[in-house]
Amino acid sequence: MTTTFYVSAAVAIIATAMAVTRSHGVHALLYLIVSFLAVAMVFFVMGAPFIAALEVIIYAGAIMVLFIFAAMMFNLGQQAVPQERQWLKPGMWIIPSLLAAILLAQLIALVFAGGGRNLAAGIATPREVGIALFAPYLLGVELASLLLLSGLVGAYHIGRHLRRSDATP
């Protein structure tokens, strides 16, 4: 199990780094799907099988499919990839990567300052998650439903304007 964790973590990090640095959108999305599957494996090893399934179904399934549909709808043609390469000059990476690396180093130092603790070997079953979700966190569920409703209305509203502006240029 420990080997599975380390291998999955390495795959997740490499795939995510590849996804961020690709110049072709669909390639990046496919790398990101690999990354999410690796993170789902990490969840499974940590004893969260329900969250692992949700990661595969919702993140790697629904959200990434939405991204791929959107990338296909944009259809910017062949000029998109050279343009993206032109935006991605190597010099642009230096300062943001340095800043992110400094924050990462601080975070890692802080994490290791806490003293060694191991993960519990138990599994939080979907039953426990459901009981916790619908008893103490019921208000959170209501708020999540409100958030999803507002997201739905917002996306519909913005998309509706898109069609109208196409009809009357």
Place this chain on the structure above:
Amino acid sequence: MTAIPMEYGLVLAAVLFAIGLAGVLVRRNIIFLLLSIEIMLNASGLAFVVAGSRWNQPDGQVMFLFILTTAAAEVAVGLALALRLASRFKTLDVDAASKMQG
């Protein structure tokens, strides 16, 4: 089964978050910006699940569910905005939308 140190899980989450942050800072394509935000949200959810697994409580997984909801709502609105940007400016460059026109 030998136990995994909690720090390694948190470090994995931190590394993924830093990669997403660098992506947000560097990229100009709105698709890649949304994608990097997804990476960051996923990394924060991973940190919650690691913490929940450390104390063997389901609360971390419940928080991951809420983060999942946030990510879904964010990506729907974000992609609608991206479609609008592409239809109006014929580009995915976020800098094209830097002028407000009343």
